[in-house]
Amino acid sequence: MIRNIIAAVAVILAVWASVYMYSLDKEAHKFQRISELIKSTAMEDTKLTGVQTHPVTSAPKPKTESKSAAKEKENDELAQKLKALKEKAGNLAAFKTSPLYKKSCSSCHGNIGEGIIGPKLLGKSKEEILTALHDFKSGKRKNYVMYGLLGNMNDQQLDDLATEIATFQKKLDEATQSE
Numbered sequence: 001m002i003r004n005i006i007a008a009v010a011v012i013l014a015v016w017a018s019v020y021m022y023s024l025d026k027e028a029h030k031f032q033r034i035s036e037l038i039k040s041t042a043m044e045d046t047k048l049t050g051v052q053t054h055p056v057t058s059a060p061k062p063k064t065e066s067k068s069a070a071k072e073k074e075n076d077e078l079a080q081k082l083k084a085l086k087e088k089a090g091n092l093a094a095f096k097t098s099p100l101y102k103k104s105c106s107s108c109h110g111n112i113g114e115g116i117i118g119p120k121l122l123g124k125s126k127e128e129i130l131t132a133l134h135d136f137k138s139g140k141r142k143n144y145v146m147y148g149l150l151g152n153m154n155d156q157q158l159d160d161l162a163t164e165i166a167t168f169q170k171k172l173d174e175a176t177q178s179e
């Protein structure tokens with residue numbers, strides 16, 4: 001009898017362990033895909049930063065050689081958006097963001113929160129942003145990208161980020177006025 005129980009427990013443990021390993025594997029895969037995504041957008045970012053250094057008037061219309069027309073259109077739209085922002089802001093480089101935002105968020109949300117892969121954050125209040133960050137972190141709002149990113153950030157960092165992002169619109173407005 002005892003033997004049977006031990007055997008049953010062993011089977012349950014074995015099944016649980018393999019399910020657990022499988023989910024770990026899936027999770028690891030997910031993170032790998034996310035970091036690849038971040039890497040690829042980071043490259044896109046430097047390309048666009050290059051465009052920004054050209055004077056607006058002589059900036060060539062960015063022509064990408066990408067095979068897929070959809071991708072090309074996407075790149076074009078993005079470059080146009082950034083160009084428009086640049087004209088409006090005078091100089092995008094004047095936007096100094098914290099190292100944390102630059103490193104962890106700008107690749108998807110843009111240098112000043114204008115939105116790339118991730119939604120536009122410009123114009124959102126600190127409360128809206130902070131609530132979203134806490135909801136992503138707790139899993140109340142389901143998004144693997146944001147969940148994975150915020151997992152090891154503490155409340156202070158979330159607060160700092162929300163405070164900072166909420167100033168982007170004001171910074172943009174001020175830059176426009178000072179032209």
Ligand code: HEC
Binds near residue numbers: 129146
């Ligand atoms: C890999 C791309 C990526 C990165 C990096 C990223 N985000 Fe996001 N973010 C997203 C996506 C995609 C969504 C939309 C998720 C949804 O609505 O479910 C999002 C949503 C958000 C939202 C909610 C916006 C809304 O309209 O409700 C906030 C706030 C946010 N991100 C802040 C941040 C901050 C702060 C960082 C840096 C710590 C960051 N994000 C990094 C992709 C990213």
